[in-house]
Amino acid sequence: MSGNDLPGYDKHAYEPFAVTVDLAVFTIRDGTLHVLLVERGEEPYAGRWALPGGFVQPDEAAETAARRELAEETGLADVVGLHLEQLRTYSEPDRDPRMRVVSVAFTALLPDAPEAHGGSDAADARWVPYDRAAGLAFDHDRILADARERVGAKLEYTCLATAFCPSEFTLGELQQVYEAVWGTALDRPNFRRKVLATAGFVEQVAGASRLTGGRGKPAALYRAGTATALHPPLLRPAPEGPSA
């Protein structure tokens, strides 16, 4: 509960908990998954890369703090289409060497990946390919891995993939999202049919089209639909044998 009453509990008597937020912000760049990192300006872990984040203020919810910190640290203002979602909470007593810190982690997805720049507390902020993001401060390696796994799983049974795309996008771009996050190639004709067969996933923008690679037939443009769930799901190819 929130109310297991310790009679006469003095809220200043205990060593207080600090509550922070950490953000795993993803985007697709050049067809590969990138994550937003900041370079720490102070000890501990000064000079190391870390997930953006910060303290939750006394009067704000964790979700609010996450959006605020993202803006403050990386210069990414409240971008339209920022998809923010709670991941889980990390509460091991020794995860921060200075004091007891409980951190609520979030995943965020961005469409067109504006350039990031260092802000208040961070020396620098940068988009880094997911594969090269290792050796982060604190337990951020683990948080980042958890976040990527969660995003990959949610692509299967939700319409989340459109959160990686700008307001108008081609089916090829949507497919790149799946391929970048899952790390596997998909069959284009089948992907196309699957997406179009799911009512409310995407809706075509009448008459609009765009060239993608300089060459080739212009692709039709689509907008995100109103559906959120994906029935039936779009399963990623099983790493091992499907059944047996």
Added chain:
Amino acid sequence: MSGNDLPGYDKHAYEPFAVTVDLAVFTIRDGTLHVLLVERGEEPYAGRWALPGGFVQPDEAAETAARRELAEETGLADVVGLHLEQLRTYSEPDRDPRMRVVSVAFTALLPDAPEAHGGSDAADARWVPYDRAAGLAFDHDRILADARERVGAKLEYTCLATAFCPSEFTLGELQQVYEAVWGTALDRPNFRRKVLATAGFVEQVAGASRLTGGRGKPAALYRAGTATALHPPLLRPAPEGPSA
């Protein structure tokens, strides 16, 4: 991060956060989903039913606190086969009228549902059918609904259902788990084949069998297997039309 450094930050200067855990503990009784509730002994919400939970101590992780509180409040010692899993964190500033409380919610699944009894802080503890658990204290109605939805979703693509069953169980009992959580009837022959076709989901106990309803053919007994994921998933019937 956990480390957006406020220079000269005094950990006692701010109004501290209290960090609590809340537990949505489920079991199957008489073929229907039940949840464990405690009757609050003190204000606020004295006399109202609530999810069990309590404060996280300064030196323990939230998971540890969850197990401890469950034992203290409901007399359920560390039951073998207790499946505990983080749900999400609730951090709205006004969710507890007394002070700022951030609560990490957990879902827990129990097999055979031992009777519960009131403990330290709770006046009483009781198993309540899920449908009759409404009007709870704080934001526990919402937490409970989130927990049920999560459990239902996880049944589809994990082997979680065995966590509701004792160490040896029949396929009929396993099917009851799905039917109770999803609130739908399933076809027995197909369910059986699906479960047996998934390697590592269950393994038969050689030669053992048990009568279930007093009459009928004795059912073979199974144990939980080693697999955790369910590939391909066991999808619940779609509420609306499957595609179209």
Added chain:
DNA sequence: ACAAAAGTGTTCGGCGTACACCCATGA
């Protein structure tokens, strides 16, 4: 003999997979 519950067999339609093929555009 009957009811009840477990377990088996079989049919049928749809969906996912694989791959061949056509279309439109730039170089």
Added chain:
DNA sequence: TCATGGGTGTACGCCGAACACTTTTGT
């Protein structure tokens, strides 16, 4: 006219839905 990427068609196999049927027990 060739390369490149978008888009359509199609054949096959497997899996899930539905349901008939057999088996084993208690009353």
